[in-house]
Amino acid sequence: GAGVSQTPSNKVTEKGKYVELRCDPISGHTALYWYRQSLGQGPEFLIYFQGTGAADDSGLPNDRFFAVRPEGSVSTLKIQRTERGDSAVYLCASRSTSGTGELFFGEGSRLTVL
Amino acid sequence: KQEVTQIPAALSVPEGENLVLNCSFTDSAIYNLQWFRQDPGKGLTSLLLIQSSQREQTSGRLNASLDKSSGRSTLYIAASQPGDSATYLCAVTGNQFYFGTGTSLTVIP
Numbered sequence: 001g002a003g004v005s006q007t008p009s010n011k012v013t014e015k016g017k018y019v020e021l022r023c024d025p026i027s028g029h030t031a032l033y034w035y036r037q038s039l040g041q042g043p044e045f046l047i048y049f050q051g052t053g054a055a056d057d058s059g060l061p062n063d064r065f066f067a068v069r070p071e072g073s074v075s076t077l078k079i080q081r082t083e084r085g086d087s088a089v090y091l092c093a094s095r096s097t098s099g100t101g102e103l104f105f106g107e108g109s110r111l112t113v114l
Numbered sequence: 115k116q117e118v119t120q121i122p123a124a125l126s127v128p129e130g131e132n133l134v135l136n137c138s139f140t141d142s143a144i145y146n147l148q149w150f151r152q153d154p155g156k157g158l159t160s161l162l163l164i165q166s167s168q169r170e171q172t173s174g175r176l177n178a179s180l181d182k183s184s185g186r187s188t189l190y191i192a193a194s195q196p197g198d199s200a201t202y203l204c205a206v207t208g209n210q211f212y213f214g215t216g217t218s219l220t221v222i223p
Contacts, residue, residue: 004157033211042118042203042213043158056210091157093211100165101146103211105158 002026004106006092012112013082021077021109025094032075033103034067035091043091049075050097082113116141118206120214127194128222135189135217137204142182145207149178149189152201152216161202162189194221 005024013019025032030051035043045059052072060066064082069075079086089108095101117140127133137147146165150158162171162178164187170179177190187204201216 006157035213040215042215043205045210045212048210059210093158100163101207102160102163103148103205103207104160105150107157110155 004092004094004104006090006106006109008109009107010110010112012114014114015082015084017082017113019079019082019111021079021090021092021111023075023077023092023094023106025073025075025092026096026104027073028096029094029104030072030097031095032069033093033095034075034077035093037089037091037108046077046090079111082111084113087111087113116144116206116208116212118204118212118214120202120204120217122217123215124218124220126220126222129194129196131194131221132190132192133194133219135191135202135204135219137187137189137214139185139187139206139212141206141208142185143208144182147178147180147187148205148207148211149176149187150203150205152203158203191219194219196221196223 032049034046037043048056049069064080066078091108093105095103121136148163149161164180175192180187203216205211205213
């Protein structure tokens with residue numbers, strides 16, 4: 001696609017529920033990143049994929065968070081047993097590993113856990 | 115771990131002024147440095163990318179410089195306009211991208 005696409009743009013859920021957030025990167029971009037951003041803060045790294053594999057998942061806060069990218073394109077961030085502290089904007093970004101390495105972001109998915 | 119700091123946290127200037135935003139980082143072993151703009155409730159828009167072998171990049175009224183040895187980058191905005199009001203974030207690339215907390219800029223008409 002022309003840009004990084006994230007769905008849903010907004011998600012309101014209840015504490016304890018399961019949530020999936022989807023990211024469709026720019027076509028041909030092999031590197032995909034998930035970040036989390038709280039109000040007034042910079043993006044916080046969660047996980048980085050190179051192709052289908054998670055090259056670095058050191059930013060995932062705990063085992064309730066999991067992400068997949070089975071075909072090396074679309075990625076899904078999965079959050080189990082959501083907590084109020086998970087409320088944030090979840091940002092996805094992609095970049096080509098050739099060329100300049102410029103990072104491109106989607107508009108984000110705003111998650112609110114009640 | 116790489117630490118990125120942006121100063122000032124907030125800045126308010128009258129329209130037409132030139133201004134400088136600062137970004138500092140603790141580990142000089144970086145690949146790239148990228149400046150982004152973020153409008154309220156929106157994602158990040160890439161403004162400029164400086165590769166580690168470069169010293170500066172320019173796009174329109176924006177000029178970004180990079181001094182790896184001192185761990186610093188500046189974003190210069192010439193002739194500021196109210197439409198420049200946004201949060202500006204810098205990110206440095208090692209194995210991943212490390213972000214500062216941003217500078218919130220308000221340009222007063």
